[in-house]
Amino acid sequence: MPENLELDAVPGVPDFSGWSCPLPLADYPNIVMGHGGGGRLGNELVEHLFLPAFRNAALENLGDAAVLDLGAGRIAMSTDSFVVQPLFFPGGSIGALAVNGTVNDLAVSGAVPKFLTAGFILEEGFPLSQLAAIVQEMASSAAAAGVQIVTGDTKVVERGHGDGCYINTAGVGVLREGISVGPHRAQPGDAILVSGTLGDHGMAIMSVREGLEFESQIRSDCAALNGLIANVLDVCGQAVHAMRDPTRGGLASTLNEIAQASDVGMMIDEPSLPVRPEVQSACELLGFDPVYVANEGKVVFFVAPEAAGDVLAILRAHPLGRDAARIGTVTAEHKRMLVARTAMGANRVISIQIGEQLPRIC
Amino acid sequence: MKYLTEFRDGEVAQRIAREIRQITTKPWKIMEVCGGQTHSIIKNGIDQMLPPGLEMVHGPGCPVCVTPLELIDKALAIASQPGVMFCSFGDMLRVPGTECDLFQVKGRGGDVRVVYSPLDAVDLAVKNPDKQVVFFGVGFETTAPANAMSVHVAKRRGLKNFSMLVSHVLVPPAIEAIMSSPGNQVQAFLAAGHVCSVMGYWEYPPIADKYEIPIVVTGFEPLDLLDGIRRAVLQLEHGEHRVENAYERIVTYAGNLPAQKLLAEVFEITDRAWRGIGVIPRSGWRLSPAYRDFDAEERFQLSNIRTVESPLCRAGDVLRGVIKPAQCSAFGKECSPRHPLGATMVSSEGACAAYFNYGRFISADQLASAGAARA
Numbered sequence: 001m002p003e004n005l006e007l008d009a010v011p012g013v014p015d016f017s018g019w020s021c022p023l024p025l026a027d028y029p030n031i032v033m034g035h036g037g038g039g040r041l042g043n044e045l046v047e048h049l050f051l052p053a054f055r056n057a058a059l060e061n062l063g064d065a066a067v068l069d070l071g072a073g074r075i076a077m078s079t080d081s082f083v084v085q086p087l088f089f090p091g092g093s094i095g096a097l098a099v100n101g102t103v104n105d106l107a108v109s110g111a112v113p114k115f116l117t118a119g120f121i122l123e124e125g126f127p128l129s130q131l132a133a134i135v136q137e138m139a140s141s142a143a144a145a146g147v148q149i150v151t152g153d154t155k156v157v158e159r160g161h162g163d164g165c166y167i168n169t170a171g172v173g174v175l176r177e178g179i180s181v182g183p184h185r186a187q188p189g190d191a192i193l194v195s196g197t198l199g200d201h202g203m204a205i206m207s208v209r210e211g212l213e214f215e216s217q218i219r220s221d222c223a224a225l226n227g228l229i230a231n232v233l234d235v236c237g238q239a240v241h242a243m244r245d246p247t248r249g250g251l252a253s254t255l256n257e258i259a260q261a262s263d264v265g266m267m268i269d270e271p272s273l274p275v276r277p278e279v280q281s282a283c284e285l286l287g288f289d290p291v292y293v294a295n296e297g298k299v300v301f302f303v304a305p306e307a308a309g310d311v312l313a314i315l316r317a318h319p320l321g322r323d324a325a326r327i328g329t330v331t332a333e334h335k336r337m338l339v340a341r342t343a344m345g346a347n348r349v350i351s352i353q354i355g356e357q358l359p360r361i362c
Numbered sequence: 363m364k365y366l367t368e369f370r371d372g373e374v375a376q377r378i379a380r381e382i383r384q385i386t387t388k389p390w391k392i393m394e395v396c397g398g399q400t401h402s403i404i405k406n407g408i409d410q411m412l413p414p415g416l417e418m419v420h421g422p423g424c425p426v427c428v429t430p431l432e433l434i435d436k437a438l439a440i441a442s443q444p445g446v447m448f449c450s451f452g453d454m455l456r457v458p459g460t461e462c463d464l465f466q467v468k469g470r471g472g473d474v475r476v477v478y479s480p481l482d483a484v485d486l487a488v489k490n491p492d493k494q495v496v497f498f499g500v501g502f503e504t505t506a507p508a509n510a511m512s513v514h515v516a517k518r519r520g521l522k523n524f525s526m527l528v529s530h531v532l533v534p535p536a537i538e539a540i541m542s543s544p545g546n547q548v549q550a551f552l553a554a555g556h557v558c559s560v561m562g563y564w565e566y567p568p569i570a571d572k573y574e575i576p577i578v579v580t581g582f583e584p585l586d587l588l589d590g591i592r593r594a595v596l597q598l599e600h601g602e603h604r605v606e607n608a609y610e611r612i613v614t615y616a617g618n619l620p621a622q623k624l625l626a627e628v629f630e631i632t633d634r635a636w637r638g639i640g641v642i643p644r645s646g647w648r649l650s651p652a653y654r655d656f657d658a659e660e661r662f663q664l665s666n667i668r669t670v671e672s673p674l675c676r677a678g679d680v681l682r683g684v685i686k687p688a689q690c691s692a693f694g695k696e697c698s699p700r701h702p703l704g705a706t707m708v709s710s711e712g713a714c715a716a717y718f719n720y721g722r723f724i725s726a727d728q729l730a731s732a733g734a735a736r737a
Contacts, residue, residue, distance in 0.1 A: 343370055
């Protein structure tokens with residue numbers, strides 16, 4: 001597994017001013033319908049942009065399908081589409097999200113992520129410089145996560161029919177031997193651990209969209225978790241019963257989903273939830289609850305209680321797990337429900353939200 | 363995070379809760395008027411810290427809940443029209459009208475936008491002179507000053523493409539309606555701190571006298587709420603009925619006078635229908651004659667929209683504490699959070715929604731015993 005997952009590798013907002021694009025920008029500074037037409041313009045995009053950025057043996061064949069050698073054993077496969085706005089935000093971009101999101105889905109399934117696909121849906125008129133920056137972010141994220149982007153596709157839709165750039169990625173990984181994790185395997189008594197602070201990604205996006213400014217900028221936690229997860233599984237693989245990355249719907253959705261899949265209850269201690277002060281402030285301002293806010297670089301572990309201390313120590317030794325915390329316990333009581341012990345010492349039920357979290361009137 | 367942690371101190375909260383348990387000798391029903399207070403009570407579990415018999419009744423102070431079906435239908439009709447940019451606070455988008463909600467209108471191509479301030483809607487009107495920008499002006503006295511300011515600014519700037527769909531409601535008439543309704547069980551009120559930060563609390567002493575009820579101006583943080591409850595119980599136990607200010611760091615007796623002056627200029631008192639309760643006389647605001655040109659109901663000619671609330675809904679009885687949600691014949695059948703009939707099922711903090719979401723899974727005893735398994 002890659003050991004080069006330093007926080008420095010988490011991409012920031014790129015500086016377009018210094019960007020030099022390998023494409024003949026003078027001819028086509030923006031995407032035109034022809035870029036998705038399968039003709040010369042499309043080929044130029046592949047040869048001058050995608051190939052140099054993603055270069056690997058499987059991709060270079062430019063066949064109709066990538067031919068891969070995964071070795072023996074079972075594979076895991078996952079796909080996800082990315083439509084985030086804005087395309088670039090503090091701590092990440094749609095490109096970094098597209099790679100890390102699929103890598104993380106594979107990693108929390110107990111697989112070692114290997115290969116990704118990349119499908120782009122571009123809106124006519126989208127600046128090529130931005131596409132190049134997005135592709136570069138995908139390339140550096142893939143390199144950091146130790147995966148290869150081996151096949152792809154580009155389509156162009158007419159102006160007004162898209163939102164600049166949509167990306168779909170699919171990925172395959174090889175399941176680790178001797179690991180049996182799954183959303184239905186959480187057991188009463190398991191410790192619930194989270195790898196770091198909650199709500200960073202969702203509030204980073206919200207604060208850019210709403211123009212909120214705080215003393216310190218909120219950055220997305222967008223990151224590939226396969227290195228962090230590998231460190232845990234290498235040492236405590238047998239003790240890990242379930243993992244999930246709490247993306248949309250946040251921690252509350254993840255815990256409710258696992259509670260239902262495993263037919264167990266969940267009890268969390270609200271004051272123990274790690275939340276950055278600036279994220280808490282932004283949530284207070286908008287009437288949000290951090291337990292429902294999205295994360296893109298966090299993982300929740302359900303581990304045998306005797307191993308909880310060891311797993312926590314492994315997490316905290318990794319740059320992406322410094323703020324890891326034990327936040328609760330799986331229970332045999334109140335099955336399929338998430339109950340939080342509040343700072344007041346009372347209990348409340350935290351249910352799944354019907355739709356997205358909305359700013360409250362009062 | 364000053365001003366947050368100091369009003370969320372768990373140990374102090376336990377101390378106040380202990381004091382409340384010590385001074386409570388009889389069962390009491392106290393209503394918190396405001397939806398924000400209900401939210402905080404449920405989020406922090408304050409209702410479970412109270413002694414058995416001391417019951418918090420969740421009042422009609424959630425603007426999302428009490429906006430009548432007919433007005434939601436009018437909003438949907440306006441937002442569906444081409445050339446309209448319909449602006450609203452976020453949580454109104456999910457409130458169902460007769461056929462759909464604003465989310466669905468947006469999905470069908472309506473230009474529906476979430477704004478954080480009505481002044482953002484005025485800006486949109488300036489930037490989009492070819493669009494009719496309509497702001498959904500709902501809420502209590504709390505949101506009223508900003509809403510009034512937006513109309514005031516629009517008039518001053520001579521904007522012809524800005525209007526407001528107004529459904530403003532007022533707290534004091536709602537308290538009077540609840541107290542004078544037959545079978546009322548509410549014995550004390552926590553008045554909403556942010557409403558009083560605008561209006562002061564000079565309106566409340568006559569109500570406390572007339573109905574012989576304690577009214578405590580209360581804030582929203584856990585310690586604010588516990589202190590408000592403690593003061594209300596003390597008055598009830600001593601047979602007193604005064605207006606007390608437990609939110610002195612924000613609220614003065616007179617309130618925000620410039621805001622009140624603006625409100626008096628832009629709005630005038632009117633009868634208003636409350637979802638699940640019915641019409642309460644002189645319980646809301648509409649635009650005053652000087653600002654009537656900005657009334658979206660006039661501009662879009664919606665007088666033909668007449669919506670009747672479901673006769674099955676007993677939200678009014680729930681709000682008065684006469685019945686528990688599960689005692690309503692529509693509860694969990696015709697009425698659920700996905701298809702709410704009345705105010706109390708609309709918002710997640712409404713009494714019926716809270717019972718539906720939590721009560722069907724778990725009893726209070728179970729919830730308490732869950733504490734034994736805490737992390």
